[in-house]
Amino acid sequence: MLGFIDSNILIGMAKPRKKHLSTRTLLTDAAFRTIHQGGFQSAGLCAILSETGLTKGALYHHFDSKLALGYAVVEGPLRDYVNDWWLAPLEGKDDPLQAFAEVIAARLKKDIPQMLKLGCPLNNLAQEMAPVDDGFRTLIEILYRDWRRGFAKALRQGQHAGAVDTSIDVDATAAFIIAALQGAFSQAKNAQDLAVFRQCLTGLNEYLNSLRP
Amino acid sequence: MLGFIDSNILIGMAKPRKKHLSTRTLLTDAAFRTIHQGGFQSAGLCAILSETGLTKGALYHHFDSKLALGYAVVEGPLRDYVNDWWLAPLEGKDDPLQAFAEVIAARLKKDIPQMLKLGCPLNNLAQEMAPVDDGFRTLIEILYRDWRRGFAKALRQGQHAGAVDTSIDVDATAAFIIAALQGAFSQAKNAQDLAVFRQCLTGLNEYLNSLRP
Numbered sequence: 001m002l003g004f005i006d007s008n009i010l011i012g013m014a015k016p017r018k019k020h021l022s023t024r025t026l027l028t029d030a031a032f033r034t035i036h037q038g039g040f041q042s043a044g045l046c047a048i049l050s051e052t053g054l055t056k057g058a059l060y061h062h063f064d065s066k067l068a069l070g071y072a073v074v075e076g077p078l079r080d081y082v083n084d085w086w087l088a089p090l091e092g093k094d095d096p097l098q099a100f101a102e103v104i105a106a107r108l109k110k111d112i113p114q115m116l117k118l119g120c121p122l123n124n125l126a127q128e129m130a131p132v133d134d135g136f137r138t139l140i141e142i143l144y145r146d147w148r149r150g151f152a153k154a155l156r157q158g159q160h161a162g163a164v165d166t167s168i169d170v171d172a173t174a175a176f177i178i179a180a181l182q183g184a185f186s187q188a189k190n191a192q193d194l195a196v197f198r199q200c201l202t203g204l205n206e207y208l209n210s211l212r213p
Numbered sequence: 214m215l216g217f218i219d220s221n222i223l224i225g226m227a228k229p230r231k232k233h234l235s236t237r238t239l240l241t242d243a244a245f246r247t248i249h250q251g252g253f254q255s256a257g258l259c260a261i262l263s264e265t266g267l268t269k270g271a272l273y274h275h276f277d278s279k280l281a282l283g284y285a286v287v288e289g290p291l292r293d294y295v296n297d298w299w300l301a302p303l304e305g306k307d308d309p310l311q312a313f314a315e316v317i318a319a320r321l322k323k324d325i326p327q328m329l330k331l332g333c334p335l336n337n338l339a340q341e342m343a344p345v346d347d348g349f350r351t352l353i354e355i356l357y358r359d360w361r362r363g364f365a366k367a368l369r370q371g372q373h374a375g376a377v378d379t380s381i382d383v384d385a386t387a388a389f390i391i392a393a394l395q396g397a398f399s400q401a402k403n404a405q406d407l408a409v410f411r412q413c414l415t416g417l418n419e420y421l422n423s424l425r426p
Contacts, residue, residue: 036299109384119340123399126403135406141404144400144403144409145404172412172416173413173419174416175412175416176393176412176416176419179395179397180393180396183393183397186339186340186391186392187391190339190343190350190354199384200385201387202385202388203392207389210420
């Protein structure tokens with residue numbers, strides 16, 4: 001059960017792409033799915049290639065090594081996941097708290113239950129690779145930083161629009177909300193139980209309400 | 214740098230023990246430290262034994278396998294870590310929010326900066342072993358559940374004592390706070406930067422204040 005995932009969900013994490021994907025994108029998307037299922041270190045290049053129908057030659061034309069492909073996954077599909085799932089829905093919104101609650105509610109209908117089997121792809125990769133490879137750690141840190149900044153920017157817009165308490169520290173609040181979300185995924189992945197995730201979300205909703213003016 | 218840790222800190226995570234530790238306890242404590250430094254799968258039995266000065270015979274007298282030793286680490290030193298760091302300081306306190314803020318402040322002086330290099334031992338082991346071994350997953354889940362229950366119990370006592378808002382869902386709040394703490398460790402471990410942890414804590418403190426009556 002732990003190894004299973006609906007691959008449509010994983011594809012759904014990547015940014016909507018043009019019909020004719022570039023070879024590079026085909027490779028990073030396939031690598032992203034494979035890494036999410038079993039981690040980077042155990043991801044086999046053959047498994048990645050067999051999904052794409054491409055040859056090893058095509059792979060090495062685009063990437064010098066498996067590590068280079070892994071880095072491209074962080075900068076491509078993993079960044080798309082953060083943007084599409086968590087940042088884009090808040091962009092330009094006067095009430096980012098409402099927008100955030102709505103996006104979680106929408107994702108809870110299908111995407112999150114599916115994803116709980118494997119956990120959050122960003123958290124997983126950070127836990128696996130940051131301690132053993134500083135290149136991964138640095139790229140993942142840039143992604144976390146951009147997530148925090150994007151969330152803080154949305155909260156700031158909410159403050160200007162009168163939807164968010166102006167006394168809160170938006171940077172700290174953004175870091176805290178992202179931490180809580182990541183921790184909720186971790187706990188629920190370990191429990192293999194959506195009930196734990198929902199419990200964390202109840203706490204998160206109470207918190208979001210406390211950020212109102 | 215990532216591989217370094219002050220072993221006194223790790224010893225400090227285990228429950229204060231009698232001067233003459235049992236062989237079993239010597240083994241699980243050494244295994245806990247070794248696992249925290251590089252994960253369970255890459256932990257070598259020779260490295261664990263060399264710390265204790267014991268023989269392989271002594272090890273196999275107490276544990277059938279490396280897996281059995283790993284399970285005993287979850288039920289022994291890892292449970293002690295959760296109890297000693299996070300639950301015992303709240304026990305019997307009429308103001309668990311204050312007690313929790315105080316324990317974090319105290320730990321921030323030395324223990325947490327040291328621990329950030331390796332991350333939270335519970336979160337690490339859950340991320341590494343829950344997806345690949347159901348025995349680990351189940352034992353870790355029991356530990357998470359007991360942490361949530363212990364924290365919820367402390368919050369309930371705070372409600373009775375008038376120090377915590379009686380309208381909050383204590384179970385959800387406990388799950389949410391633990392999630393936020395775990396996520397803060399994850400983000401800070403990846404950043405290798407205490408500033409990120411402090412940022413999450415600022416958000417956490419704002420949240421704790423919102424739980425006042």
